[in-house]
Amino acid sequence: MSYKTIIVHLDTSPNAHPRLEIALRLAKQFGAHLTGVFAVFSPDPRSLYVMAGTAEYYQTHEELRMERRAALERLFHAELRRAEVSGEWLAFDEPASLAVPRTGRCADLIVAGQDNPADPESYVGDFFPENLILSCGRPVLLVPYASNERSTGGRVLVAWDGSREATRAVHDALPFMRTAKSTTILTVNGLQESERARIPGADIATVLARHGVRVELADVETGPGGEVGEVLLSQVADSGADLLVMGAYGHARWRELVMGGATRTILHSMTVPVLMSH
Structure with a gap:
């Protein structure tokens, strides 16, 4: 693709x-x-x-x-x-x-x-x-409307939580990742138990590696009361990523648009281009 x-x-x-x-x-x-x-x-x-x-x-x-x-x-x-x-x-x-x-x-x-x-x-x-x-x-x-003079897609950061939306975003971003200098699969609170079975970052990294993508893994904790969106923004800054890949969570209710917390934070405060899929 x-x-x-x-x-x-x-x-x-x-x-x-x-x-x-x-x-x-x-x-x-x-x-x-x-x-x-x-x-x-x-x-x-x-x-x-x-x-x-x-x-x-x-x-x-x-x-x-x-x-x-x-x-x-x-x-x-x-x-x-x-x-x-x-x-x-x-x-x-x-x-x-x-x-x-x-x-x-x-x-x-x-x-x-x-x-x-x-x-x-x-x-x-x-x-x-x-x-x-x-x-x-x-x-x-x-x-982002703020100026960004860096390239797009040289260093890719993927927000991974094993969801349908994240899976769609990862595969949609394959053309970027094939030519990127580095791709990092980031899980947030990945070692904590959740109500649904998580797909580990290592599993999707193996899939990407078969496409010739050079993949690294990272896992961070939000801490008490921490927000995933803020963690993603911090990781983008710390890693020097010039492209964030993530699933977009949201749906339309009657006369109301409801977006997920991390999606809402990134849409409001993005600092680098963000590839989103739903």
Whole structure:
């Protein structure tokens, strides 16, 4: 397995360009076709007429967005030519929460961005990364909005707990791990008993080794009241990992999105790109 079709979500935020650079680098590395999917949040303009001046603001803002969209499209095609990568540009007027998952189901990997509360242009819908991971059926590489100049996938840290989600993430990340300098399988509280039978990290490491992956094992304890998500962030920093691989835990209830604690922590505080699968 390799990544032969990669989709990158693009918008009018400043983080779209570095996200595109990562996607281009991966497309070059894996010999993949890269599709740029442009989709943003656009409120219904009819709802703005109830407040004086909002309609004019909306029109001016839309004109600015169209200029940024055109500039980004030109940049996308120029970067494809520079990197000698095949690709295409797709622009959607429908919400990104619909367009990106639907398009992404025909991809091997989706590259998207972490929510940035300080940048209104990065907002494309409520809980966009969470809904994308839970609904697309494909691995999602989330790029943090904080700057990250390191490579992606040279040193891989895998959060392993033996669950279905973690199993899916490990196998989805195989193309990264085959070319990585190092891959560490990290279990948290792995020596403690749990209600379900755990699959030891050594077992999945043996499977990966048969794929030619160089694997190391590590186990850490959270301590009393410790949170798994904080442990993962600490291990990323201590190990110098430039890619975290983990299963995403969550489901939708009636009018509510419920995410697991570690998943929620990483989505909020990630410092390196994170490959998540559900």
